[in-house]
Amino acid sequence: MTPFADLLERLVFTPGRLAKLALLRDYFTHTPDPDRGYALAAIAGDLSFTAAKPAMIRQIATDRVDPTLFAWSYDYVGDLAETVALIWPGSREGQAPRLSEVVAILSETPKSDLPAVLAGWMDVCDASARLALLKLITGGLRVGASARLAKIALGEMAGVAADDIEEVWHGLAPPYGPLFDWLSGRAAKPDAAGAPVFRPTMLAHPLEEADAAALDWAGYRAEWKWDGIRVQLVATAQGRRLYTRTAEDISHGFPEILAAMDFHGVLDGELLVMRDGEVAPFGDLQQRLNRKSPGPKMLKDFPAGVRLYDILFDGDDDLRGLTFDDRRVRLEDWYARHQPPRMDLSALIPFAGQEDLAALRFGARAASIEGLMLKRGDSPYLAGRPKGPWWKWKRAPLTIDAVLMYAQRGHGRRSSIYSDYTFGLWRKDGMLVPVGKAYSGITDQELAFIDRWVRGHTIARFGPVREVEKSLVLEIAFDAAQTSNRHKSGVALRFPRISRIRTDKPAEEADKLDSLIARIPASGVAKGETLEEEG
Amino acid sequence: MTAPHPDTWLRVLPQGLYCEPGDFFIDPLRSVAHAVITHGHSDHARPGHGSVLATEATLAIMRVRMGEGRAGETQQALDYHTPLTHQGVDITLVPAGHVLGSAQIVLDWQGSRAVVSGDYKRQRDPTCAPFEPVTCDVFVTEATFGFPVFRHPDPAHEIAKLLKSLTIFPDRTHIVGAYSLGKAQRVIALLREAGWERPIFIHGALTALCALYEAHGVPLGPLLPATGASKDDLKGAIVIAPPAAAADRWSRRMNDPLIARASGWMRVRQRAKMAGVELPLVISDHADWDDLLRTVEETRAPEVWVTHGAEEALIHALSLRQIRGRALSLIGYEDEETSSEEEAEA
Numbered sequence: 001m002t003p004f005a006d007l008l009e010r011l012v013f014t015p016g017r018l019a020k021l022a023l024l025r026d027y028f029t030h031t032p033d034p035d036r037g038y039a040l041a042a043i044a045g046d047l048s049f050t051a052a053k054p055a056m057i058r059q060i061a062t063d064r065v066d067p068t069l070f071a072w073s074y075d076y077v078g079d080l081a082e083t084v085a086l087i088w089p090g091s092r093e094g095q096a097p098r099l100s101e102v103v104a105i106l107s108e109t110p111k112s113d114l115p116a117v118l119a120g121w122m123d124v125c126d127a128s129a130r131l132a133l134l135k136l137i138t139g140g141l142r143v144g145a146s147a148r149l150a151k152i153a154l155g156e157m158a159g160v161a162a163d164d165i166e167e168v169w170h171g172l173a174p175p176y177g178p179l180f181d182w183l184s185g186r187a188a189k190p191d192a193a194g195a196p197v198f199r200p201t202m203l204a205h206p207l208e209e210a211d212a213a214a215l216d217w218a219g220y221r222a223e224w225k226w227d228g229i230r231v232q233l234v235a236t237a238q239g240r241r242l243y244t245r246t247a248e249d250i251s252h253g254f255p256e257i258l259a260a261m262d263f264h265g266v267l268d269g270e271l272l273v274m275r276d277g278e279v280a281p282f283g284d285l286q287q288r289l290n291r292k293s294p295g296p297k298m299l300k301d302f303p304a305g306v307r308l309y310d311i312l313f314d315g316d317d318d319l320r321g322l323t324f325d326d327r328r329v330r331l332e333d334w335y336a337r338h339q340p341p342r343m344d345l346s347a348l349i350p351f352a353g354q355e356d357l358a359a360l361r362f363g364a365r366a367a368s369i370e371g372l373m374l375k376r377g378d379s380p381y382l383a384g385r386p387k388g389p390w391w392k393w394k395r396a397p398l399t400i401d402a403v404l405m406y407a408q409r410g411h412g413r414r415s416s417i418y419s420d421y422t423f424g425l426w427r428k429d430g431m432l433v434p435v436g437k438a439y440s441g442i443t444d445q446e447l448a449f450i451d452r453w454v455r456g457h458t459i460a461r462f463g464p465v466r467e468v469e470k471s472l473v474l475e476i477a478f479d480a481a482q483t484s485n486r487h488k489s490g491v492a493l494r495f496p497r498i499s500r501i502r503t504d505k506p507a508e509e510a511d512k513l514d515s516l517i518a519r520i521p522a523s524g525v526a527k528g529e530t531l532e533e534e535g
Numbered sequence: 536m537t538a539p540h541p542d543t544w545l546r547v548l549p550q551g552l553y554c555e556p557g558d559f560f561i562d563p564l565r566s567v568a569h570a571v572i573t574h575g576h577s578d579h580a581r582p583g584h585g586s587v588l589a590t591e592a593t594l595a596i597m598r599v600r601m602g603e604g605r606a607g608e609t610q611q612a613l614d615y616h617t618p619l620t621h622q623g624v625d626i627t628l629v630p631a632g633h634v635l636g637s638a639q640i641v642l643d644w645q646g647s648r649a650v651v652s653g654d655y656k657r658q659r660d661p662t663c664a665p666f667e668p669v670t671c672d673v674f675v676t677e678a679t680f681g682f683p684v685f686r687h688p689d690p691a692h693e694i695a696k697l698l699k700s701l702t703i704f705p706d707r708t709h710i711v712g713a714y715s716l717g718k719a720q721r722v723i724a725l726l727r728e729a730g731w732e733r734p735i736f737i738h739g740a741l742t743a744l745c746a747l748y749e750a751h752g753v754p755l756g757p758l759l760p761a762t763g764a765s766k767d768d769l770k771g772a773i774v775i776a777p778p779a780a781a782a783d784r785w786s787r788r789m790n791d792p793l794i795a796r797a798s799g800w801m802r803v804r805q806r807a808k809m810a811g812v813e814l815p816l817v818i819s820d821h822a823d824w825d826d827l828l829r830t831v832e833e834t835r836a837p838e839v840w841v842t843h844g845a846e847e848a849l850i851h852a853l854s855l856r857q858i859r860g861r862a863l864s865l866i867g868y869e870d871e872e873t874s875s876e877e878e879a880e881a
Binding site (some may be wrong): 006010012013014015019022023026065066068069070072076077078079080083086087089127343408416417462463464 | 625682683684685686688697700703704756782783784785786787793802803804805807808809811813814815839845848851852855
């Protein structure tokens, strides 16, 4: 329990991705089986217990500590499990249980015995192990790392690609013995044959001007880049799964898609909310993504569909080695044979040269289109993000000129720099209201400039946050605006980032909130046609 | 005749805790004619008093921190365990285990005894003399960590966390935010005990105090100024700096810095998060909850006065033990572990 608890504690306080990877590698390298397997399960969200309710852990604490002192301490600390972990009186000599022991004993302990078992463990654990234990058994464990990050760390440790781990992952269960046997070189790669496992996706690079100039346009095929989320549909005799491109299993959220997957194969496509073949704005899909298990009304109001653009397996036939053109033929043939409901094909866009596509990209007005995809006709389906075969040519972002309102110091590398900014727009009554936060987009020099500016123009401090004079204008680029009842302004921006510092622009001339609101379509999202586009 | 209760001769005035028959204040909050000082932290040792009585080390610390002229017009050093009689009051200094030179002030008057502990701790500290409990009628205590959630772990365990982190991140500069008087030297001494023999880089605010500790027989091993050291020198090095400097611009010159903080507050996650640190180290120079209660018990005092901190929880816990507790609510003492000290760029 202790090494696992120490890992969790460090992950909670470690903001940097590389640092998190180093911590995970260190843990997986130095922790024996099967403990590390259960830790991996905990990180991946595959290990949860709900045996203990908060009332029970409060009870075992107040059995040992004066209730008044407990209540005051809880007020002070603010988190029940943490209060219990910290207030637990003096430890007994002894070894903290191993994570695997805890898992094994929990699974066979009747509920009535749990308080005594738990108290016994708490006596021999230190405070951080007690906290991990309490969070684990109450189902409240939050790990500061994703399953994907853990797999990358495992891959780095063992010298295999994280995508190779993904390929076997969904055929395994905690504590993943065959996986660790393979990673330690004790056994061959686990055989996922027949299981509906995830296949690593092929990703595109953004097309920059220099790339476009050098591109052999005739060798590429073009498709619209739809504004949904990339998914992989896997159906075998053993099951059906819907995965995101990071191998997250989202099958439960989309039962209508699962029901439509009456085939054997692996397909690549875009998950969208579609009404009569019309793609709805991303905000509508967001409604569905927020629900783990949607109700009937949700299914009716936000019907999901998949626009297919590639085929990886037809039956057991692995097509990934074929060229794009050949796969396209197979995809069209497959589609003609199966005609699966809720699915259609992403059309190829005919074009003669770069100018045609540039015009199309510029003229793209539909809210559901993010831009264009360019795929080389002779490229096989390759895992990862190889540069060259696939490009995404996004529509230019939208921009607003907003006023900097608050700044906060960042984390890790940026912990000494005011690098997180809240910016606002002018409301009719002359008030500035926050519309978003941005952390990225600028160079180190610009960052240093804003940091200095913030320190010199602070008017109030609230803990780690500084309120600044409302006089610095930032040009914010974003992909879309949508209504939001979580923000005071009623608007939320997608992917806001700072594109420029407008020291040349007086704050009074920054944009009005109304100009943003008025252009959000009733269905939720504002896109390119509605706001000034950057030339 | 029964001895007078300490509340008849030891009183709280706006200037601080006042011993009437002796006509002096203990750790006065503003300048007074006669002051007895428990230890050198700036909220207890303030400048501008007339005469100052303290341990030799505390006086030396005051001179270093405030300059010769401001550390009292006249200074009198008193050794531990050497009673001094002043207007009928016996004053004895007994180690408090808080920082170098820190003392409890034992006051005896007409058969009645009060002990003013100042700040203190019970954990072992290689940089100062250990706390000694003294039997008394009234024990005056702090309660900085006066909640039962505060139980400081073995500091060696926390130092091991720091050293382990250096094996996982061998290139990153580990900057430990530590208060410049006491905590910084203790962290250095603990690192030496744990076998860290490489030079430790220190912020300019620590230079004079580290030298003072060395001069008082506390070996700290090789220390180098952090200012002026190259990023290469600082690769995988340990740097000790005041917390404010560790978390701010000063740290930018380091190599991919990893910010640690040595403080008792680090035990509570929300506090550690607020401090923006990546590696919280629970190392405190104050008594934790268990040690507050144990100490009260060992003094066998029937009555306890709490100067500052989280007094209500402590007084409640004392009442459960049939000990009378009284909050003095002295405004002006803050624990050095939260105060944002010198944001110096030095």
